[in-house]
Amino acid sequence: MDLGLHISNFTWSGGSASFVDDLRRTAKTAEDVGFTKLSVMDHVWQIGMIGPPEHEMLEAYTTLGYLAAVTERVQLLAWVTAAVYREPGLLAKEVTTLDVLSRGRAMLGIGAAWNEEESVGLGLPFPPTAERFERLEETLQICLQMWSDDDGPYAGTHYQLGRTLNSPQSVQRPHPPILIGGGGEKKTLRMVAQYAQACNLFDSPDLAHKLDVLRGHCEAVGRDYDEIEKTVMGRIDPGTGGSNVDATLEHLRELAALGVTHLQTGVADGSSTDWLELVGERIIPEAAKF
Numbered sequence: 001m002d003l004g005l006h007i008s009n010f011t012w013s014g015g016s017a018s019f020v021d022d023l024r025r026t027a028k029t030a031e032d033v034g035f036t037k038l039s040v041m042d043h044v045w046q047i048g049m050i051g052p053p054e055h056e057m058l059e060a061y062t063t064l065g066y067l068a069a070v071t072e073r074v075q076l077l078a079w080v081t082a083a084v085y086r087e088p089g090l091l092a093k094e095v096t097t098l099d100v101l102s103r104g105r106a107m108l109g110i111g112a113a114w115n116e117e118e119s120v121g122l123g124l125p126f127p128p129t130a131e132r133f134e135r136l137e138e139t140l141q142i143c144l145q146m147w148s149d150d151d152g153p154y155a156g157t158h159y160q161l162g163r164t165l166n167s168p169q170s171v172q173r174p175h176p177p178i179l180i181g182g183g184g185e186k187k188t189l190r191m192v193a194q195y196a197q198a199c200n201l202f203d204s205p206d207l208a209h210k211l212d213v214l215r216g217h218c219e220a221v222g223r224d225y226d227e228i229e230k231t232v233m234g235r236i237d238p239g240t241g242g243s244n245v246d247a248t249l250e251h252l253r254e255l256a257a258l259g260v261t262h263l264q265t266g267v268a269d270g271s272s273t274d275w276l277e278l279v280g281e282r283i284i285p286e287a288a289k290f
Helices: 019-033 060-070 088-101 116-122 129-146 188-195 207-221 245-258 274-282
Strands: 002-007 037-040 075-078 108-111 178-181 198-202 229-233 262-266
Touching: 002 019, 019 037, 019 060, 019 274, 037 060, 037 262, 060 075, 060 088, 075 108, 088 129, 108 129, 129 178, 129 188, 178 188, 188 207, 198 207, 207 245
Parallel strands: 002 037, 002 262, 037 075, 108 178, 178 198, 198 229, 229 262
Antiparallel strands: none
C-alpha cells in the first residue's frame, strides 16, 4: 500500500510570513520520505469540516503548478476537481499543462462538485445535482477526446466544442490517469468503471460494499476490476513518539485486505514536518509490504 499527502488546510502556525517556504518544505519532505501522491482541494473557500470559509484557500491548479516546480517524483492532482467550475476544454488544457511541466506526473482527479456556498459566493456555476453529473460525464468524454488523436468537434447536451485541439499533448500516453472521487452507487461508481484508472472512497464502514458495487459496474461494462486503483481518503496519526504506529499499521492491513492500494491523508500544519518524517520512517516502509 502507498500513502499520499493531501493539503487541504493552508492556515498554518507559521503564518503568512513563512507560508511559501513551509509549503515548499512540506512538499519536498513528503516526496523525500516516500509519499507517492501530492494533492490539493479544488475549493475557493475553506470547507466547514476543516475551518471557517474565511481561512486561507489557494486555487488548485496554480498551486499544483508551483508544487510541480519544487518536486520531482510525486504524482500531482486536485483531489478532486469540481467538474462544473471550469469549461472542460480549459480543464483538459490545465491538466495537460501540469503533465508537461511536471514531466509526466499529473493526474485528473474529478467529481461532480458539492459546495454550493462557495459557488454562489464567487459566481461559479452550480446547476442541480442531476445536471452536475451529466456535465461530469461530458467533461470526462471531452478530456479523453482531447488526449486522443481525434481533434474533431464534440457535441454534447451541455458542451459543444468546435475543435478539440490539444497541443502540446500530455507526456503520459494515452493520457494522464483519471481518478473519480465519490461513492455514489448508480452514477459515480459506474463512471469509475467506464472512464477512470482510480476511484476514491471514504475510509468508512461501508467501504467493502462500495467496492462490491464497483465490481458489479465493471462486470456490466466489461472492465477488469483489478485495473482500477482503489484509494481512500483517511487520517494518519502516528501519535507522539510513534505511539499510534502499530494501530495505524493494523488498520492499513485491514484496508489492504479489502483491495485498497493507496491511502491519501491530510496535513494539519505544514509549518512542521516532524510527523511527515515519522510517517516516512515508521509507517510507509511497512505499508509498502502489504
